[in-house]
Amino acid sequence: MNNVVRSSDRxxxxxxxxxxxxxxxxxxxxxxxxxxxLTLVADMPGVTHxxxxxxxxxxxxxxxGEINLNMPEGLSALHAEVRGQRFARRFNLSHEIDGDAISAxxxxxxxxxxxxxxDSHRTRRIEVQAA
Amino acid sequence: MxxxxxxxxxxxxxxxxxxxxxxxxxxxxxNAMDIRAVPHGSFPMINVARSDEAVHVYVFAAGLAPSDLAxxxxxxxxxxxxKRESVVGNEEREGSRPVFRRERVSGEFVRAIALPDGxxxxxxxxxxxxxxxxxxxxxxxxxxxxxxxxxxx
Numbered sequence: 001m002n003n004v005v006r007s008s009d010r011x012x013x014x015x016x017x018x019x020x021x022x023x024x025x026x027x028x029x030x031x032x033x034x035x036x037x038l039t040l041v042a043d044m045p046g047v048t049h050x051x052x053x054x055x056x057x058x059x060x061x062x063x064x065g066e067i068n069l070n071m072p073e074g075l076s077a078l079h080a081e082v083r084g085q086r087f088a089r090r091f092n093l094s095h096e097i098d099g100d101a102i103s104a105x106x107x108x109x110x111x112x113x114x115x116x117x118x119d120s121h122r123t124r125r126i127e128v129q130a131a
Numbered sequence: 132m133x134x135x136x137x138x139x140x141x142x143x144x145x146x147x148x149x150x151x152x153x154x155x156x157x158x159x160x161x162n163a164m165d166i167r168a169v170p171h172g173s174f175p176m177i178n179v180a181r182s183d184e185a186v187h188v189y190v191f192a193a194g195l196a197p198s199d200l201a202x203x204x205x206x207x208x209x210x211x212x213x214k215r216e217s218v219v220g221n222e223e224r225e226g227s228r229p230v231f232r233r234e235r236v237s238g239e240f241v242r243a244i245a246l247p248d249g250x251x252x253x254x255x256x257x258x259x260x261x262x263x264x265x266x267x268x269x270x271x272x273x274x275x276x277x278x279x280x281x282x283x284x
Contacts, residue, residue: 028234030219041218043235045175045191045262069189069263074182078247081176082191109193109262112218 027063027087027111038097038115044087045109054104054113061102062090063111167244174236175211177244183276185269186250193262200259202266204252209266210243249274 027042040061044052047065055062065087093099093115101116175192190211192200200213217237219230250268257266 028236030233030235031231032219033229033231039218041235043193043262045193048261068261070260070265071180071187072182075180075187076182077178077180078186079177079179079244081173082178082189106261107194108196109191 023084023086025082025084025087027065027089029089036117038117040091040111040113040115042087042089042111042113043109044106044111045082047087047106047109047111049106052104052106052111054102054111056093056099056102059093059095059097059099060090061093061113061115062088063113064088065106065111169242173242174215174240175242177211177242179244179246181247183270185267186247188244188246188266188268190264190266191262192264195262195264197259197264200264202257202264204246204250204255204268207246207248207250207252208243209246209268210241212239212241214239 027044029043030039030041032039032041042063044063044065044067046067046069048068051066051068053062053064055064067082067085067087096117097115098118102113104111104113106112175190175195177191178189180187180189188209190200192211192213192215194215195213199215200211203210203212215237218235219228219233219237246268249271251271252268255266255268257264259265
């Protein structure tokens, strides 16, 4: 009852923004540097190959995925820690990443994105000459 | 479906978890909390839903294969136990690689949640797809909803 009263005195606009915020979850990520590439690993449980979208636009990498659960009709929620239908997160890439060579795969809800570095930027050891 | 859940306030969207946890530490609110409540964002996250026939538990455990998660029910408490390998790797071996972010939980975990009364754990089934485990616990026959016919007088 209290909930009903409380929600009714919020403006519709407020409710809408709140709703929007609840729909999108921020996936947890690990980012590791390797000599020839950066590796990004993101937790997106429930996201399938078909509902995942990895895009590169103007050096901004965006990861988006719909949570696709096979739920029967007529369920009512008792407890919800995941409250949303989609994951989304964006990253600015630095210029040494080779945008054309980015690859991604999703296994068991874990997205792995490999961001190779351009050849000219790969790590090389610089020999110090003896004098 | 879990979007419009207002009844059980388990907190803000995930992105505010760290802030929430900080606030919880500094300013615990005076409200009684569930005895098995965990900090926001604990791994794995769990949703529970109910239908007329069964209780459905969704465990959001990305990166776990079916053999990586042990699901036990005892005295109406569902316990999840498992281990997730770190992608970053263990410190000594992989120490040479710079790591910029390490947000993903790794290592061993145990979580337990209380189930609603009246589920039949003997007939429980679990499925796994895309990093989400679904545990279906049918309700006991005598607790299912039934229609009562009105007799003509």
